[in-house]
Amino acid sequence: MRFNIFFLIIIWLSCNYGVLAHAAVSNTVKTDQPELSVLIRYNYLSPTVYKQFEQKYNVKIKLVYYSSDDDRNLLLLESDGRGVDVVCVDSTSATAYIASGWITPLTDFELKNTQYIDSHWLTQHNLLEKFAVPYFWKVLGIAFHNERLKEPIKHWSNIINPSPSLYSKILMPPTAHETVAITLLSLGYSANSTSINALQKAELTLTKQRPFVLWTSDIRYPATGSINENLWVSAVYNGEAYALMRSGVPIEFTIPSEGSVMILDYLAVAEESEKKQLAATFIDFLNEPHNAAENAHYVAYSSPNAAARALLPEPMQQSPWLYPSLQVMQKLELLLPLPSTATKKISQIYFHLQ
Structure with missing residues (x-):
C-alpha cells in the first residue's frame, strides 16, 4: 500500500504546531458563565470529560493549546505565568515553575481523588507532591x-x-x-x-x-x-x-x-489564577476514576490513576506499549x-x- 504509516504522524505534528502568541482556543463565544482557562497539549483532554465538568459546575472551559514543552515554557515566560488557571507541566520543567512562582501549592485545597493515583507516581518528585497532581506518563x-x-x-x-x-x-x-x-x-x-x-x-x-x-x-x-x-x-x-x-x-x-x-505530566493551579478553587476542583474532577478512564481512553496515554486503569478496555489494560512489564519499567529513566x-x-x- 502506497500510503505511508507515518503520514498520520505528520498530520498530528502539523495540526498540533502553532504560534503560541495566537494559541488556539475553544469556546470563544462570550457568556455570563465563569471561564476556566487550561493550558494543555492539543487532544490531551477528552471533550466528553471537560463538557461534563462544564455542565456540573456551570462553567466554560477555555483550552489554550501548546505544541511542545519548549513552546509552553516560552508562553509562560512571556506572560510571567499569567492568563491561565490550570497548567499541564512535565516533570522536567515543574521545579522551575515552582521557583518562578508560576504554580501554587495545593495544600489549601481538598483533593480527595488523589487517593486513586498509584503512590509510585505521587512520590516521583517529593517537591511536586505539594504543587501538582500526576496526569499522564x-x-x-x-x-x-x-x-x-x-x-x-x-x-x-x-x-x-x-x-x-x-x-x-x-x-x-x-x-x-x-x-x-x-x-x-x-x-x-x-x-x-x-x-x-x-x-x-x-x-x-x-x-x-x-x-x-x-x-x-x-x-x-x-x-x-x-x-x-x-x-x-x-x-x-x-x-x-x-x-x-x-x-x-x-x-x-x-x-x-x-x-x-520517561516523562510524567502533571496538572497544577496557576499562581496568578483568580479562580484557584475552581481550578483545583477541575483537577480533582479529572481524577474521579470514571473520568480518568474516559480521558485515558481518549488520549491513549498511560494513566497514573490505578482505579481508572481497571476501567479501561482490556486491550489497553494489557498493552505492553502503554503499561510495560516491571522488567521494562526498571530500565526506564x-x-x-x-x-x-x-x-x-x-x-x-x-x-x-x-
Missing part, C-alpha cells in the same frame, strides 16, 4: 514500518548509528533534551548525564547522524508531500504509537532493551531537570543540528 520508544525494513528496529543504536538504507528516513524527538537523552543511552550513559565528556560524545554522534534525520522543522512545513513518504522510523512516545495502531495504521513499536526515557550548564550545552547541540 509516557515512555519514548521506536515506531517502525516492518514492510519497509529488512529487520525490526530494536535498539537506539539502530537509529543513532543507522544503516545506509535509513538515509533521510528517521524522525527524532521534538526537543533537545529528549534527543540528547536517547543518544546518551545509545552510548551507554545515563539519559540524565551531565558529564561534559558524555555530552561531547553525544554531539559528535548526532552530527554524524544528521543526514539520516528528517527533523521536525522539516516535517511541519514540507516543501512537497514526498517527504512524508520517506519516513520509515520514528522516535515517538508510546501513546502516539498506540493511537496510530488503534486507528488501523500497521506499525510496530518497541521500547529498546537498553532502556529509555525519568527525565530530570538538569543544571544550567548541561541545559545550555544540550541546547547548543540541538541548535547546531537544525
Whole structure:
C-alpha cells in the first residue's frame, strides 16, 4: 500500500504546531458563565470529560493549546505565568515553575481523588507532591514500518548509528533534551548525564547522524508531500504509537532493551489564577476514576490513576506499549531537570543540528 504509516504522524505534528502568541482556543463565544482557562497539549483532554465538568459546575472551559514543552515554557515566560488557571507541566520543567512562582501549592485545597493515583507516581518528585497532581506518563520508544525494513528496529543504536538504507528516513524527538537523552543511552550513559565528556560524545554522534534525520522543522512545513513518504522510523512516545495502531495504521513499536526515557505530566493551579478553587476542583474532577478512564481512553496515554486503569478496555489494560512489564519499567529513566550548564550545552547541540 502506497500510503505511508507515518503520514498520520505528520498530520498530528502539523495540526498540533502553532504560534503560541495566537494559541488556539475553544469556546470563544462570550457568556455570563465563569471561564476556566487550561493550558494543555492539543487532544490531551477528552471533550466528553471537560463538557461534563462544564455542565456540573456551570462553567466554560477555555483550552489554550501548546505544541511542545519548549513552546509552553516560552508562553509562560512571556506572560510571567499569567492568563491561565490550570497548567499541564512535565516533570522536567515543574521545579522551575515552582521557583518562578508560576504554580501554587495545593495544600489549601481538598483533593480527595488523589487517593486513586498509584503512590509510585505521587512520590516521583517529593517537591511536586505539594504543587501538582500526576496526569499522564509516557515512555519514548521506536515506531517502525516492518514492510519497509529488512529487520525490526530494536535498539537506539539502530537509529543513532543507522544503516545506509535509513538515509533521510528517521524522525527524532521534538526537543533537545529528549534527543540528547536517547543518544546518551545509545552510548551507554545515563539519559540524565551531565558529564561534559558524555555530552561531547553525544554531539559528535548526532552530527554524524544528521543526514539520516528528517527533523521536525522539516516535517511541519514540507516543501512537497514526498517527504512524508520517506519516513520509515520514528522516535515517538508510546501513546502516539498506540493511537496510530488503534486507528488501523500497521506499525510496530518497541521500547529498546537498553532502556529509555520517561516523562510524567502533571496538572497544577496557576499562581496568578483568580479562580484557584475552581481550578483545583477541575483537577480533582479529572481524577474521579470514571473520568480518568474516559480521558485515558481518549488520549491513549498511560494513566497514573490505578482505579481508572481497571476501567479501561482490556486491550489497553494489557498493552505492553502503554503499561510495560516491571522488567521494562526498571530500565526506564525519568527525565530530570538538569543544571544550567548541561541545559545550555544540550541546547547548543540541538541548535547546531537544525
